[in-house]
Amino acid sequence: MPRKAIKTRSNEIPYSTVVRLAQYLKILERVEAVGTLKISSNELAKEAKVNSFLVRKDLSYFGEFGVRGVGYETKLLITQIKKILGLNKERKVILVGVGHLGRALLGYKGFAEKGFKIVGLFDSDPAKVGTKINDLEIMSVFTVEEYVKKKGPISIGIICVPAFSAQFVANTLLAAGVKGILNFAPVPLSLPPDIICINVDLTTNMEVISYYLQRGLK
Amino acid sequence: MPRKAIKTRSNEIPYSTVVRLAQYLKILERVEAVGTLKISSNELAKEAKVNSFLVRKDLSYFGEFGVRGVGYETKLLITQIKKILGLNKERKVILVGVGHLGRALLGYKGFAEKGFKIVGLFDSDPAKVGTKINDLEIMSVFTVEEYVKKKGPISIGIICVPAFSAQFVANTLLAAGVKGILNFAPVPLSLPPDIICINVDLTTNMEVISYYLQRGLK
DNA sequence: AATATTATGTTAAATATTTTACAAAGTTCA
């Protein structure tokens, strides 16, 4: 968003590079599935709708993965990017706020495919607590810390609660040792600098579209 | 995401400025609701978790809205930002792909509050076509153009279909005259340069979080 | 009324990111 959510420092890898890496990975997996054995930066760039130098530059931050005159071996590049992004192991995720959006995310296959496994559901609504969705019981938001202590380290939390309770939920997640947050609440969170948080603000996106519709893109 | 979706040119307003403007607006509306009559760039910056020069710089692209020595009048600034973002009129939106996510978006109150009204639902699944959600009938994706022709200009489309059909849906929307797209399909779309498209890729966001968890933020 | 204080708006500097350009390294074909 968006936007620069992460502070980078000189000689660090740009946030946008990391985002593009994830996009390259999707493309590579798609072409690998139809039997493509190798791909050039140019072809990959075309799929990703960026320039080929950018592809090479992005990859060069992490090493030399290609063969000059040839290109990149699809399988190898997939393995490498997965390693860079830390996707070689399953990650446990908890989700707080089981409303429409929370349920939709729970049913979203993309997460599981990439190894993000939603293992715990939490809500503050007593009417929801105790009920089940997809064999997962909804627990009280006040039991997050206790749950994480019992079920082993959980590094990622998804916040799907209204704006007014988002900071409280964030604090709860922090107390439980969560280090990464995907925040769907339309409010910037106060977090220590060692926590990575990405905000997905749906309304903001619509407003940005509205801006460019009005102004014209050019 | 997040990421730079829009090409800017020298002396143009940065994409990130537009995003922040939408965030400022949310904050202003929140503080206005509790009776705050004026706010300084410093206070606004603190809420938005940015620096105060950035707030002033962002606003200065569009005019002089504050009073030196005083700050910004909350109501006035809200009005101005709404005008900048084109939020002073209702916008009709159509949504294609009524799966879990599509339904969640349909139930999302934030859109309606900002004047984005979902007026048409489309899907390719014959089993869904003809059924209703919230008094809105799901129509066949093949009738998008016809519908828009009948129901007047619709400038924004939301794509909630799987990756493999996203480009087809995008083409359909373009043919119907849609100029802005919010794309939840995890694939970059080929679009003419006068179309504004923002991609919301949930898996990418998780992968980016995974990267920073592994690498450490510092 | 003059001075101190506050907070905006803007120019200039610093930093970050993207693009260009090209050397280096591998492959293919004569």
Place this chain on the structure above:
DNA sequence: TGAACTTTGTAAAATATTTAACATAATATT
């Protein structure tokens, strides 16, 4: 084997964005 061709990896240049610094304008105070 060597020349032509292809495509990577990267140093340098160009561009864009953010941060800093400060002049300007309004208010409050004495």
